[in-house]
Every structure is written in C-alpha cells, then in structure tokens.
Amino acid sequence: MVAEYQDRTVMRAVDAPKPPAPAKVRDILEYRTGLDDTLPPTPLRDLLSASGANVFVLSVDAELQETVQRAGGDQYPVYTVADWGELRAAIEGGRCGIAVLDAALLGQALARRIAELERFEDRLVTLVAADRTDAQNLIGFLSDRKIHRLLIKPPALGITRLLLESAVSRCIQLRERAESPGSVTTQRTEVRPRAAAAIRSGASRLPSWLLATALVSLMIGAVLVASFKPLWPSSPSGQRSDATDVRGAVAPVGAAVETAPAADRFADLLARADRAFSEGRLTEPSGDNALDYYLTVLAVDPSHSLARERLTMVLDALFAQAEAGLLDNSLEVVAAALAAVRRADPQSGRLAFLDAQLERARAANKASAALRASTASAPAAEPAAPPAEAAVRRPQQGELDSLLTIAAARMQRGQLVEPAGDSARDYIARAAQLSPSDAGVARARADLLSALVTSAGAVLKAGNVDASAALLDEARKLGAKSDSLALVDGEVVATRAARAEQRRAAMLATARERLASGALITPAGGSALDQLLALEADSPDSAEARPVWAELMQAITSNATAALARGDSAGADGWIAALARSGRDTANADALRRQLDTMRLRQQYLANWSPSSELSLLSYARPVYPREAQIDGVEGWVDLEFIVDLNGRPRELRAVESQPNGHFERAALAAVAQYQYEPFVRGGEVFERRVRLRIRFTLQ
Numbered sequence: 263m264v265a266e267y268q269d270r271t272v273m274r275a276v277d278a279p280k281p282p283a284p285a286k287v288r289d290i291l292e293y294r295t296g297l298d299d300t301l302p303p304t305p306l307r308d309l310l311s312a313s314g315a316n317v318f319v320l321s322v323d324a325e326l327q328e329t330v331q332r333a334g335g336d337q338y339p340v341y342t343v344a345d346w347g348e349l350r351a352a353i354e355g356g357r358c359g360i361a362v363l364d365a366a367l368l369g370q371a372l373a374r375r376i377a378e379l380e381r382f383e384d385r386l387v388t389l390v391a392a393d394r395t396d397a398q399n400l401i402g403f404l405s406d407r408k409i410h411r412l413l414i415k416p417p418a419l420g421i422t423r424l425l426l427e428s429a430v431s432r433c434i435q436l437r438e439r440a441e442s443p444g445s446v447t448t449q450r451t452e453v454r455p456r457a458a459a460a461i462r463s464g465a466s467r468l469p470s471w472l473l474a475t476a477l478v479s480l481m482i483g484a485v486l487v488a489s490f491k492p493l494w495p496s497s498p499s500g501q502r503s504d505a506t507d508v509r510g511a512v513a514p515v516g517a518a519v520e521t522a523p524a525a526d527r528f529a530d531l532l533a534r535a536d537r538a539f540s541e542g543r544l545t546e547p548s549g550d551n552a553l554d555y556y557l558t559v560l561a562v563d564p565s566h567s568l569a570r571e572r573l574t575m576v577l578d579a580l581f582a583q584a585e586a587g588l589l590d591n592s593l594e595v596v597a598a599a600l601a602a603v604r605r606a607d608p609q610s611g612r613l614a615f616l617d618a619q620l621e622r623a624r625a626a627n628k629a630s631a632a633l634r635a636s637t638a639s640a641p642a643a644e645p646a647a648p649p650a651e652a653a654v655r656r657p658q659q660g661e662l663d664s665l666l667t668i669a670a671a672r673m674q675r676g677q678l679v680e681p682a683g684d685s686a687r688d689y690i691a692r693a694a695q696l697s698p699s700d701a702g703v704a705r706a707r708a709d710l711l712s713a714l715v716t717s718a719g720a721v722l723k724a725g726n727v728d729a730s731a732a733l734l735d736e737a738r739k740l741g742a743k744s745d746s747l748a749l750v751d752g753e754v755v756a757t758r759a760a761r762a763e764q765r766r767a768a769m770l771a772t773a774r775e776r777l778a779s780g781a782l783i784t785p786a787g788g789s790a791l792d793q794l795l796a797l798e799a800d801s802p803d804s805a806e807a808r809p810v811w812a813e814l815m816q817a818i819t820s821n822a823t824a825a826l827a828r829g830d831s832a833g834a835d836g837w838i839a840a841l842a843r844s845g846r847d848t849a850n851a852d853a854l855r856r857q858l859d860t861m862r863l864r865q866q867y868l869a870n871w872s873p874s875s876e877l878s879l880l881s882y883a884r885p886v887y888p889r890e891a892q893i894d895g896v897e898g899w900v901d902l903e904f905i906v907d908l909n910g911r912p913r914e915l916r917a918v919e920s921q922p923n924g925h926f927e928r929a930a931l932a933a934v935a936q937y938q939y940e941p942f943v944r945g946g947e948v949f950e951r952r953v954r955l956r957i958r959f960t961l962q
Contacts, residue, residue, distance in 0.1 A: 314359045314385075315433045316341060317426065320349045321364035325416055326391055330362060332681050333422035338430055346375065353382055359433040360426075362413070365392035365400065372400075376408050385436050387429045391415050397537070404536050405529040407568075412540050421542050424582075428575045528559045528566065535559075535572065544576055544583075545602045552576050553602055577603055577610075584616050588623060589661070589692075596620050622660070665693040666706050673713050679736050686710050687736070711742040719750045727757050766804065769797040773810055782817055783840040790814055791840055815847055822854050826861055834858050860947055867942070867951050871903055874953040878940040880910065885933035885957055891925045892961065898922050899958045900930040906951050910939040918954070930957040 317340045319330050327342050334340040343349050346368075352358035361379065365372050372390070379388055391413040392400055403409045410432055411425045535555030538544075543551045553576050559569040580599045587595035597620060603613050669689035672678070679687045690706045697703060714737040722730035731754050737747055776782070776790035783791050791814065797807055822837035838858060841851040891898075904915040912934055917927040934955060942951040 314356055314437065315339075315430050316352075316358055317360045317362065317429070318343055318349055318352055318358040319362040319364075320344070320346065321362070321367055321391065323364055323366065323391075323415070326362075326364060329417045329419055329422050330426070333417075333419055333426050338426055346371075350378075353379070353386060356385075359385065359437070360387045360389065360429045362389045362391055365390055365396050366415075373403075376403060380408065385433075385440060387433045387436070389413055389425060389429055391417065397540070401533045401537065405533045412536065414540050418542060420579075420582075421540065424575060424579050425540070427578070428572075528563070528569065531555055531559055532569065532572075535569075539572070539576060544579055545598075553580075553606065557606060573606060577606060581612060581616070584620075588616070588619055589665070591623065591627070591661075593620060593623055593627070596623075626660075662693055662696050662700065662702070665689045665696070666702050669693065669706050669710070673710060676717070678710065678713055678717060678733070686713070687740070707740065711737055711740055711744075714740075715742065715744065715747050715750055719746075719753070722750065722753055722757065727754060727761070730754055762800065766797055766801050769793050769800070770804070770806055770810065773797065773807070773814075777810065777814055777817070782814060782821070783836065791818075791844060795844070811844075811846065815841070815844065818844070819847070819850060819854070826854070826857050829861065829865070831858060831862050831865065834861070863944065863947075864949055867949050868905065869952070871952040871954050874906075874939075874955040877906055877910075877942060877951065877953060879937060880940055881936075881938040883933045883936035885926075885929045885959070887959060887961075888925060888929055891959065895961060896922065896925055897960050898926050899956055900926045901954060901956050902930055902934055903952065903954050904934065906939045906942060906953060908941055908948050908950060910941045912937055912939075926957070926959045929959075933957065 319342045322344050331340050388409045389411050390409050393415045397412050535552050539552040545551050545553050556569045556573040580603050584596045584599040669686045672686035677685045679685050693703050714733050718730040718733035773790045773793035781789050783789050818841050825834035838854045898921045900920040901918050903918045904912040907913050941948050
C-alpha cells in the first residue's frame with residue numbers, strides 16, 4: 263500500500279497560501295452515512311483551504327493551540343498567530359474564514375477587537391476562548407451574536423472539535439450566500455432559505471385539519487414551556503408575575519403583554535443553551551442542558567432558525583457519542599444518546615440506522631453471553647472449542663471489519679499514528695484486541711508498517727528529519743524488520759550527520775566573523791564567545807576551532823588588562839566574567855579577578871574617608887598658634903581631609919570645616935603637611951587612604 267504522511271506542523275499565518283477561487287465543500291462536510299464518504303476524491307482540508315475556510319488561532323497558549331490543532335486534525339486547515347496585526351492581515355486578505363481569539367492574550371482589548379471584526383461578519387466566523395470565570399462576562403457577545411461560540415479553557419478535545427465543525431459549516435454557509443445573487447447575509451442573521459422554502463412548500467401540501475391540530479399542539483406546548491420555571495427568570499420579588507415576560511410569550515386571559523423586539527426574545531435562554539453546550543452539558547442535568555434549552559425555544563417558535571441550527575450541533579454531538587459507543591461496545595451510552603436524539607428528531611434516517619446497529623450489537627452480545635454460558639456448563643470431554651470460536655467470532659465480525667475499513671481510510675489520508683485515538687495504528691490495535699489471529703488484522707498491520715516506512719522516506723526527502731525518525735521509531739515499535747526500514751534509517755543517520763557538520767561549519771564561520779568585527783562577548787547570544795561555546799557543546803574536540811579560541815582568549819585578556827589600567831572596574835568585570843565563562847585559562851582569569859578586587863578596594867578607600875586614628879602616626883609637628891588669635895584670645899578648631907599616600911605622607915590637604923572661620927586653617931594645614939604615617943596595608947597590599955583629622959587651638 264502506498265500512503266503519504268501528513269506533516270502536522272502548525273504553520274504561521276504569514277506562510278498560509280492565498281486561496282484560489284472558492285470551492286464548494288458543503289456536500290463533503292455533511293457526509294454522515296457511508297463509510298466510503300471518509301475517502302473523498304480531494305482531501306477535505308485542501309477544499310476548505312481553497313474556499314478560504316482556514317482557522318486562525320490568535321493565542322500564545324500552547325495547550326489551546328495544541329487542542330485546536332488536534333481537534334481540526336487533517337479536516338480543517340489550522341494556523342496559529344501571536345500578533346493581532348497578522349490575524350487582521352489574514353482576514354483582510356481573505357485567507358482567514360474562522361478566527362479563534364484568546365481572551366487572555368487580548369485582555370482589555372478583546373471588546374475593541376471584536377468590534378473591529380464586525381465589518382467582516384459577512385465572511386468571518388469568530389470564536390472566543392476564555393476560562394470559565396471570564397466566559398461569564400462574555401455571554402453578552404454571544405447573545406448579541408457578535409461571536410459564534412465560546413470555548414471554555416482549558417479546552418476539551420471533543421467540545422473543541424464540535425465547535426470547529428460548527429464554525430466551518432457556518433463559514434461555508436456565509437461564503438455560499440455571498441455567491442448567491444441578491445443575498446444579504448450577516449453573522450447575526452441566521453436564515454436558511456432552502457429550509458424556509460421547504461417549510462413553505464410542505465405547509466401548502468398539508469390538509470387544513472392537520473394544520474389546525476398542529477397549531478393547537480403548538481399552543482399547548484407553549485403553555486407547558488411557559489410553566490417550566492427553571493428556564494425563565496423570576497420577577498424581582500422572587501414570584502412569577504401574572505403576565506409573563508416576552509420569554510414566556512404566554513399570559514392569562516385578559517392580561518396585557520408587551521411584545522419586545524424579536525431579536526431579544528430568547529437571548530437569555532439561548533445564552534444559557536450556548537453556555538451548557540460549551541461546557542459539555544448536552545442532555546444532563548435535567549432542565550439545565552443544551553438540548554432542553556433549544557427544544558424549549560423551538561416549542562415556542564418552531565421557525566427560530568438560530569435555535570434550529572444550534573440544535574443540529576447538539577444532535578451531531580449525540581450521534582458522535584452513539585457511534586463511539588458502538589465501537590467501544592458501550593451500548594448503554596449508545597441507547598442514552600439515541601433516546602435524546604429521538605426527543606428532537608424522531609424521523610431522522612441517521613437515527614433509524616443507528617437504532618438498527620444498536621439492536622444488532624445487543625443481539626450479538628446476547629448470543630455471545632449465551633454461548634459462554636453453554637460452554638461453561640458443557641462437559642469438559644466435549645471438544646466444542648472450534649465451533650465456539652467461530653460462533654464468538656461471527657458477532658464481532660461486523661465491528662472488526664468496520665475497524666479495519668476505518669484503518670484503511672486513515673492510512674489513505676496519511677493519519678498513520680496521529681491524531682491520538684483516530685489514527686490507523688489505533689484502529690488496528692483495537693481490531694487486534696478483538697481478533698489477534700485474524701488474517702485481515704495481519705494484512706492491515708503489514709500495510710501500516712509499509713506505509714510508515716514509505717512515509718518516513720517521503721518526509722525525509724522533504725527535509726523533515728525528525729518526523730522521519732519518529733515514523734521509523736513507530737515502525738520499529740510495531741515490529742517492523744525490513745531492508746527498506748534499514749535503508750531509510752541509514753539515510754536519516756547520514757542526513758543528521760551531514761546537517762550537524764554544516765551546522766558546525768556555520769557556527770565556526772560566524773565566530774570568525776564576530777571576532778573580526780570586534781563582537782567578542784556581545785551581543786548576548788550572537789557574540790564570538792557564544793558561537794564558540796555552542797560549537798564546543800556540539801563538537802567538544804573540534805580542531806578547527808582551536809586557533810579561533812586562542813585568538814579570542816588573547817583579545818579578551820587584553821581588553822580586561824586595559825580596563826584595569828584605566829580604572830574601569832565595570833568594564834574589567836565584564837571581560838573577566840567572559841574569560842571565566844569560556845572555561846579556558848582559569849589561572850589568568852583568577853589573577854585578573856584579584857587585580858580587579860584590589861582596584862575596587864583602592865577606589866573604595868579613596869572615595870570614602872575614615873578617622874585618621876585608624877592609621878598609626880609615626881611623627882608629627884605642632885601647629886603654630888596664630889599671633890592675632892592669641893592676642894585676641896580666640897580659640898577654635900579646624901577639620902582637615904587628606905590622603906595618606908603609599909609612603910605614609912599626607913597629600914591633597916584641604917580644610918573642610920573650621921570654627922571660627924578664617925583664623926586657624928593655614929596653621930593647621932602647615933602642621934599636618936609634616937606628619938608621617940605608617941602606610942595602610944590590607945591583605946599584603948599597600949593602599950592609599952582618605953582620612954579626616956581635627957586640630958584644636960586652645961590657650962593655656
């Protein structure tokens with residue numbers, strides 16, 4: 263079997279292809295019954311992309327992006343963007359038909375952005391993803407139909423898939439209406455012309471007595487709905503008023519009822535229904551689920567197109583539950599889902615088909631149970647194993663064939679191992695659980711192994727080495743042992759080695775260029791040092807890098823020494839840190855660090871003064887008392903600041919304060935200039951030290 267692997271890498275919006283002429287895809291989207299419908303002549307993703315029904319996710323939330331991508335699968339083209347401008351450009355260019363806005367990313371700007379998108383409502387479907395708390399504040403956008411749906415975060419895969427299906431259907435509907443001459447369509451107006459025509463034509467053929475009966479039934483249903491208290495708001499006093507509001511549309515005889523605009527008639531009820539649907543409450547709990555809400559609206563207004571459309575989404579979800587239950591043999595789940603569908607659409611052909619499938623599954627289970635009971639009660643001597651095996655296998659054969667057919671369809675699509683739960687590998691594994699020795703299972707597994715190896719070779723030729731290696735790993739896990747696998751595996755190894763060599767050569771060339779331009783340690787991540795460190799991590803014993811390393815170390819050391827010489831402690835610190843980061847010449851780095859520490863101490867001792875008493879005074883000269891002050895009987899003091907140099911001699915003397923001013927400064931400076939201190943030593947190094955000294959002048 264020849265199969266193509268589909269690369270599931272998320273593309274950015276700017277890389278998305280511009281759509282050609284719109285294509286018709288509604289018929290493909292609405293396939294539901296035949297298994298052959300899973301194999302359209304043209305992939306659905308390509309048709310949707312050509313029609314402009316691309317899904318763009320504006321978010322940086324990895325979980326949201328992954329869930330939307332998985333939910334879309336290969337059915338819908340999904341792209342992610344992190345910038346509003348990119349999304350806006352995609353919309354204006356006609357490349358985006360469905361926009362998923364992350365409320366957490368847009369924050370306060372969400373309302374403004376939704377308002378900006380209203381001008382595209384004739385061709386754009388807008389979804390908003392928000393956590394449960396924020397979603398409560400966004401119901402108004404849903405009720406006003408400014409957005410199509412709300413997606414609760416963290417998103418559930420099943421609900422996300424349903425919302426995407428609804429959005430794609432709506433997008434195609436908008437595109438088709440735009441192509442229809444004379445059509446007027448907005449995102450807030452939900453009208454189905456073909457359905458309306460069918461209703462009109464059907465009504466014209468109905469007998470008058472049947473129409474009258476239907477009208478009476480409708481009035482009775484409306485009264486019953488109006489009496490269903492949990493669905494309708496109460497009056498401020500907590501009691502129902504005699505005349506219900508417009509949501510009930512029913513009043514006792516003689517009561518006055520004000521009719522509100524039709525657009526607001528069911529807004530509250532529809533908002534509750536949408537919230538229940540987004541939270542997965544399709545049929546439970548009773549009275550507070552999407553199905554009950556939509557049926558209530560339709561009981562009052564059977565022509566309500568929006569409720570009818572959203573009810574269809576609920577029914578599709580229930581049908582999906584039933585189909586999954588049949589595959590899992592969870593017949594109670596199937597019965598519950600079909601019972602809920604029967605309440606809304608008892609004439610559905612799909613319902614009849616699944617009812618028949620359910621009955622067959624029940625009969626098969628009953629036969630299997632009876633066979634097991636008879637086998638258990640039979641005498642041990644009777645060799646009943648072969649007939650029993652055949653009898654057990656027959657009830658399962660339909661399910662086994664279905665699983666293998668779906669597996670073949672997934673291989674044809676390229677869904678070999680992804681998405682989880684809906685890939686060829688998963689369906690074959692489930693088939694093997696039913697009948698491990700079945701020849702069809704063995705053939706399907708062989709086809710899958712061949713497809714994995716073939717796809718691995720194809721994606722390797724396309725340049726995706728990691729994807730190719732992942733496919734080969736899956737093939738090995740499934741027991742593949744073939745010459746073709748070994749051949750592709752060897753090509754993967756060779757390609758990785760060649761790319762590694764190219765990568766190392768590029769890093770070395772970049773390091774040389776950075777070194778020549780003087781970008782030794784900056785900018786961060788792009789310097790010569792960064793390039794050489796990355797190269798060393800990739801190839802520790804690269805002989806070509808050794809001379810470049812030597813030149814870089816010499817340049818860094820020279821810059822560090824120059825910075826120390828000019829007293830630039832910050833600059834020296836950066837160069838020495840880079841030298842240490844290189845992991846080379848650690849002895850030189852340690853020596854330079856000690857020089858830097860000494861320089862910083864020297865700068866500190868010169869910048870901040872301390873009392874002169876911290877130094878040992880070896881000799882001094884008494885100051886001469888000024889004659890004028892002595893005659894006048896003036897006493898006082900002078901504070902001097904000076905530096906004791908490396909020889910212990912004062913320099914840069916100055917009087918910083920005196921009392922009284924102008925009498926004793928000269929005499930104090932002359933005396934201290936003759937002082938001799940013991941040089942200041944710390945850690946074996948001699949430092950200059952700034953000190954202060956007060957000289958007092960007193961008369962005896």
